[in-house]
Amino acid sequence: MVFFIPRLSSKNPIRERFAALSRSGGFSPADLEKIVDSYNTKFGLDKSLPEQYAVYMGSILRGDLGYSLAYYPKRVGEMITDSLPYSLPLYTFAVAASFILGNLLGALSAWPKTPRWLKSLAVPLTILKGVHPVVLGIVLVNVIAFQMKLLPITGTFTSGATPNWSLPFILDVAKHLILPATSLILASAGGWALGMRGMGVTIQGEDYVNFAEHKGLKPWTIFGNYYVRNAMLPSVTALALDIGAIVTSGLLVEGLYGIQGLGSLLQGAIVTNDFPVIYGIVIFIIGGVALAMLLTDLLYPLLDPRIRMDRQ
Amino acid sequence: MQAVASSSIPAPELYRPPSRIVLLGRYLRRNKGIVVGLAIILFLTAFTIHGVLTLDPDTAYPLAVRTKQPPGPNFWLGTDWYGRDLHTAMVTGLWQTALIGLIAGAAATIVPVILGFFSAFFGGWVDRIITSVCAVLQPIPAFLIQVIIAATLDRNTLFDDQKPIQAILIIAGIVAILAWMKPTLVIRSQVLSMKERMFVNVARLSGMGNLAIIFQELLPNLLPFIVASFVNAVFDAIFISFGLSVLGLAPLREPLLGNIIYFAQQQSAIFNGWWWWPLWPVGALALIFAALTLINIGLDEVANPRARRSE
Numbered sequence: 001m002v003f004f005i006p007r008l009s010s011k012n013p014i015r016e017r018f019a020a021l022s023r024s025g026g027f028s029p030a031d032l033e034k035i036v037d038s039y040n041t042k043f044g045l046d047k048s049l050p051e052q053y054a055v056y057m058g059s060i061l062r063g064d065l066g067y068s069l070a071y072y073p074k075r076v077g078e079m080i081t082d083s084l085p086y087s088l089p090l091y092t093f094a095v096a097a098s099f100i101l102g103n104l105l106g107a108l109s110a111w112p113k114t115p116r117w118l119k120s121l122a123v124p125l126t127i128l129k130g131v132h133p134v135v136l137g138i139v140l141v142n143v144i145a146f147q148m149k150l151l152p153i154t155g156t157f158t159s160g161a162t163p164n165w166s167l168p169f170i171l172d173v174a175k176h177l178i179l180p181a182t183s184l185i186l187a188s189a190g191g192w193a194l195g196m197r198g199m200g201v202t203i204q205g206e207d208y209v210n211f212a213e214h215k216g217l218k219p220w221t222i223f224g225n226y227y228v229r230n231a232m233l234p235s236v237t238a239l240a241l242d243i244g245a246i247v248t249s250g251l252l253v254e255g256l257y258g259i260q261g262l263g264s265l266l267q268g269a270i271v272t273n274d275f276p277v278i279y280g281i282v283i284f285i286i287g288g289v290a291l292a293m294l295l296t297d298l299l300y301p302l303l304d305p306r307i308r309m310d311r312q
Numbered sequence: 313m314q315a316v317a318s319s320s321i322p323a324p325e326l327y328r329p330p331s332r333i334v335l336l337g338r339y340l341r342r343n344k345g346i347v348v349g350l351a352i353i354l355f356l357t358a359f360t361i362h363g364v365l366t367l368d369p370d371t372a373y374p375l376a377v378r379t380k381q382p383p384g385p386n387f388w389l390g391t392d393w394y395g396r397d398l399h400t401a402m403v404t405g406l407w408q409t410a411l412i413g414l415i416a417g418a419a420a421t422i423v424p425v426i427l428g429f430f431s432a433f434f435g436g437w438v439d440r441i442i443t444s445v446c447a448v449l450q451p452i453p454a455f456l457i458q459v460i461i462a463a464t465l466d467r468n469t470l471f472d473d474q475k476p477i478q479a480i481l482i483i484a485g486i487v488a489i490l491a492w493m494k495p496t497l498v499i500r501s502q503v504l505s506m507k508e509r510m511f512v513n514v515a516r517l518s519g520m521g522n523l524a525i526i527f528q529e530l531l532p533n534l535l536p537f538i539v540a541s542f543v544n545a546v547f548d549a550i551f552i553s554f555g556l557s558v559l560g561l562a563p564l565r566e567p568l569l570g571n572i573i574y575f576a577q578q579q580s581a582i583f584n585g586w587w588w589w590p591l592w593p594v595g596a597l598a599l600i601f602a603a604l605t606l607i608n609i610g611l612d613e614v615a616n617p618r619a620r621r622s623e
Contacts, residue, residue, distance in 0.1 A: 130605030132551055134558050135597050138590060142582050244453035252558050267559055270463050282456045
């Protein structure tokens with residue numbers, strides 16, 4: 001699907017790119033066709049569609065995503081790995097934090113012994129759940145970064161710094177990632193809270209919770225071991241499905257905050273019609289999301305002994 | 313004796329069930345989310361209708377008015393860097409965004425209803441094909457595929473400046489094309505559980521045909537689900553089309569709410585002090601998203617009595 005849709009279009013990214021170059025001077029339009037032809041051969045775009053498809057699938061299986069058209073000698077894989085150190089921590093943190101925060105709040109809001117103020121915290125989160133993280137992000141940038149000047153407005157690190165693995169630099173990047181992560185978390189935590197509250201309410205009436213209470217177990221033991229652990233199962237299933245949604249929102253939020261991650265790479269590639277980069281990112285993310293889903297599925301038996309395989 | 317008895321024991325008052333309007337009123341009083349959500353939608357609709365009736369639509373497009381005017385008596389909501397009157401742009405953007413949401417939402421409700429009923433009611437290999445296609449497609453982040461489709465379209469010819477409706481239909485189509493899997497599975501599972509209930513069996517025993525059962529028994533009972541599914545689909549459509557706008561993939565000349573934000577970001581409106589430019593679309597979108605979420609949660613309680621809170 002990723003391969004065929006763009007080929008249906010009449011756009012030729014190479015022609016457009018060199019047409020732009022020739023407009024800015026450099027060579028005559030007559031030479032344009034020749035240059036386009038030679039590059040078509042070079043990128044294998046002159047072969048028939050099935051042939052191109054076979055070559056393309058073969059190279060993907062080898063982990064080769066091809067060359068970027070806009071930054072020609074650069075490989076797509078290289079561009080993705082360059083931006084990954086900024087994207088991956090952001091997505092992982094946002095997914096984990098929103099999951100934990102949302103579920104905890106949801107569980108607490110259905111728990112009878114929770115103080116009232118904590119319960120009321122779940123309501124605004126539930127409403128925010130629908131608001132697009134980019135919309136939230138614009139508000140956060142304006143209020144916290146621009147008006148109050150508490151956190152950096154844009155960029156991945158303080159301009160002038162060179163990327164390295166030293167602690168101050170990592171802290172600097174972390175500081176720049178706070179706001180994007182916050183907008184992602186605020187926008188998704190409410191969903192978890194809502195689902196968890198629903199589950200929590202049904203579990204409270206269960207006999208084993210009553211029994212644990214009558215046994216005189218400490219409230220926190222009941223909360224953790226009896227109540228949350230059982231109420232969490234549907235959330236874990238949903239987590240596998242929702243990782244994709246958070247990552248795609250993350251792509252958009254990155255562009256807003258000017259973070260040099262996958263999202264900015266994708267947006268740049270869209271502007272320059274750099275198809276290999278667009279496919280590369282999409283394939284990479286679909287693969288990554290599938291892997292994350294697999295990991296979540298593997299986690300499931302740890303939480304639910306009923307589906308653990310018996311060793312016999 | 314008889315007379316005494318009849319006068320001392322008053323005739324038992326017949327229990328009159330409250331009328332539908334009273335019930336609706338009671339329900340809404342308990343379920344404030346729906347009321348707030350509907351009020352927000354009504355307010356935005358009134359704003360849009362008033363604007364469409366009183367304003368000149370041409371001022372929603374670039375080079376129509378003086379640029380970068382803050383909100384004031386001439387331009388209530390100010391103007392932007394390109395010379396759009398933001399009041400008109402917001403009005404146009406609101407109905408265009410709503411249109412995308414309604415068209416894509418309707419498509420993403422009708423198709424799943426048909427597929428879901430077909431699949432659940434007739435079962436067999438039809439059911440297997442439909443459910444496996446849905447199950448395979450559902451976890452793929454649809455937005456990425458939609459980005460590829462939108463990036464691939466020849467935007468210069470398809471998004472004709474003279475035909476704004478065509479451009480909006482295309483965006484709605486892109487949004488709808490990958491929005492039907494999840495609702496299909498949801499509606500299928502509802503039909504599956506409902507068709508085993510007693511009243512369906514009674515209907516079948518009394519000689520009703522399949523079609524009659526679907527239209528007279530199942531569909532009316534599933535209506536709350538379908539309405540909830542529709543609101544959800546409208547929400548998703550606005551959400552996704554906004555994402556496409558942010559990437560610059562929507563028809564850029566049209567003042568869709570997402571596009572106004574896209575251009576405000578492009579010109580760094582906030583840092584240049586033109587705070588009013590992104591404020592209106594951001595506010596309107598936040599209101600729309602919040603309102604639809606509230607309605608959605610409220611409808612969920614109607615459709616799913618187990619989630620209903622006690623009074």
